[in-house]
Amino acid sequence: MIERLQSLKAELSVAQIFRYEDALVEIEPAIRSAVLQALSEGLIRGQSRLGISQAQRVRELAPDVVEEMIRRSKYVNVIQTTEDQIAKAIAQVDSGLDNQTMIERITEQVRQTFEGIQANRIPTIVATTVNSAFETGQMRAFRISGVNQKQWLSQRDGRVRESHDLVDGQQVAINQNFDVMGVPLDFPGDPAGPPEEIINCRCTMIPVV
Secondary structure, eight states: OHHHHHHHHHHOOHHHHOOHHHHHHHHHHHHHHHHHHHHHHHHHHHHHHTTOOGGGOOOOOOHHHHHHHHHHHHIIIIIHHHHHHHHHHHHTSOTTSOHHHHHHHHHHHHHHHHHHIIIIIHHHHHHHHHHHHHHHHHHHHHHHTTOOEEEEEOOOSTTSOHHHHHHTTOEEETTSOEEETTEEESSTTOTTSOHHHHTTOOOEEEEEO
C-alpha cells in the first residue's frame, strides 16, 4: 500500500495541480501597467540624458517591445521560482496517507504556497519588471540616437550586491553585454539574466558620449 501511494505521489507533477497561465492572468494587469509606464519613463529618461529636446523625442515604443517585455518577465520571475516552490509543497506531504487525504494535503500545501507567492513574490516581480522595462526604454533611446557606448551605474550604497558593485562604471559597446562576474547582461535588470542578478536590482546605465 505504501509503495503504491509513494508511486502515486512520484507521478504527480506541478502541471497537474497548478496552471501557470491561470495564475499569470491574475498578475498580468499589474505587470502590463508597470511595463507600459516604465518603458515610457525609460525612453524619456534616455533621450533626456542625451539632451534631445521634447519636440524631437520619440514618444512610444512598438507594441511588440511591450509584449516581449511582459512575456520575458513572466518566465524569468514566475516560472523559474514557482515550479520549485510547488514541487517542494508536494514533497512535504507524507506518502503514507490514503489517496484522498494525500490529495487534500497537497491541495492545501499548494494553496498556502500560492498565497505566499501572491503576498511576497508578486510585489518583487512587479518591482523587478519595472526596472527591467525602464532600462529597456533607455536602451531603445540610446540606439535610436546612435549612442556607441553605455556605462553601468550602481546606486553606490550599502544595499548594492557585490557583483553589481564590481561592475559599477564598466563601459562597453552599445550592442555588447556587460560582464557581471561572468554573467552577460545587456543592461541592469536584463530579463535574460539569472534571477540572482536581476531581482530587486536598482542599478541603471548611462550613455557614454
